[in-house]
Amino acid sequence: MKVLVIGATGETGKRVVNTLTDRQIAVRALVRNYDSAKAMLPPGTEIMVGDLLEPETIKAAIAGCTVVINAAGARPSVDLTGPFKVDYLGTRNLVDVAKAHGIEHLVLVSSLCVSNLFHPLNLFGLILVWKQWGENYLRQSGVPYTIVRPGGLKNEDNDNAIVMAGADTLFDGSIPRQKVAEVCVESLFSPSAKNKIVEIVSKPDIPVQSFEELFAMISWLKNC
Numbered sequence: 001m002k003v004l005v006i007g008a009t010g011e012t013g014k015r016v017v018n019t020l021t022d023r024q025i026a027v028r029a030l031v032r033n034y035d036s037a038k039a040m041l042p043p044g045t046e047i048m049v050g051d052l053l054e055p056e057t058i059k060a061a062i063a064g065c066t067v068v069i070n071a072a073g074a075r076p077s078v079d080l081t082g083p084f085k086v087d088y089l090g091t092r093n094l095v096d097v098a099k100a101h102g103i104e105h106l107v108l109v110s111s112l113c114v115s116n117l118f119h120p121l122n123l124f125g126l127i128l129v130w131k132q133w134g135e136n137y138l139r140q141s142g143v144p145y146t147i148v149r150p151g152g153l154k155n156e157d158n159d160n161a162i163v164m165a166g167a168d169t170l171f172d173g174s175i176p177r178q179k180v181a182e183v184c185v186e187s188l189f190s191p192s193a194k195n196k197i198v199e200i201v202s203k204p205d206i207p208v209q210s211f212e213e214l215f216a217m218i219s220w221l222k223n224c
Helices: 011-022 034-040 055-062 082-100 127-139 177-187 211-217
Strands: 002-006 026-031 046-049 067-070 105-109 145-150 152-154 161-165 174-176 196-203
Touching: 002 011, 011 026, 011 177, 026 034, 026 055, 034 046, 046 055, 055 082, 067 082, 082 105, 082 127, 105 127, 105 177, 127 145, 145 177, 152 177, 161 177, 161 211, 174 177, 177 196, 177 211, 196 211
Parallel strands: 002 026, 002 067, 026 046, 067 105, 105 145, 145 196, 152 174, 174 196
Antiparallel strands: 161 196
16 A cells, blocks of 8 residues: 555644554655655655646656545635635546546545535635535545545644544534544545545543444445
8 A cells, every 4th residue: 555645744634644654654745845845744755746736746646556645625814716726626636636547545634514604614715615515526536535524623632532423413523633644544444434424523531432433333325
């Protein structure tokens, strides 16, 4: 297995790379700035420069990889076209290239509440709307996928258990980015994670379950 990680220098993406590296899985990172990636990512990470809006650079990066984790995402900003470009056009470009290259599994980090049109995040260029459009394009593509919808992202890890549910089930809550990274990586090894949307938060004082148990609980029908 060789994993292409998109958005590898973001707060979630770099944790994905570290988690893969800790498991001695070969990683290639597609980044926009080589120097910052070199300084940030663990030794041994293969780094290629490119952009989701430039399909030719995706093609070069995906060659030789078997699976992809896309942790890229537009951030709220004054550029209201950012979500359309990154979360929809960029995802669409990636999915098209992944399909052409026979990628075995594409993991997409999305967000809780993408179906809530009136969510405050949509004030920033309809960010959740374009994430959902990106999700839908992936789901209809025929590329095997797992869509991970985390709650509010926290930089500090904790010992809370992961709560996992099907699409449009969880509407609030938070989760450490490290746990999001672990869910993304574990989905690559769990047959029960294929072709599912999983919503995740973390909570204290509940039993910890294995990743296979968590993925298996999500009904396939809920994701259709």
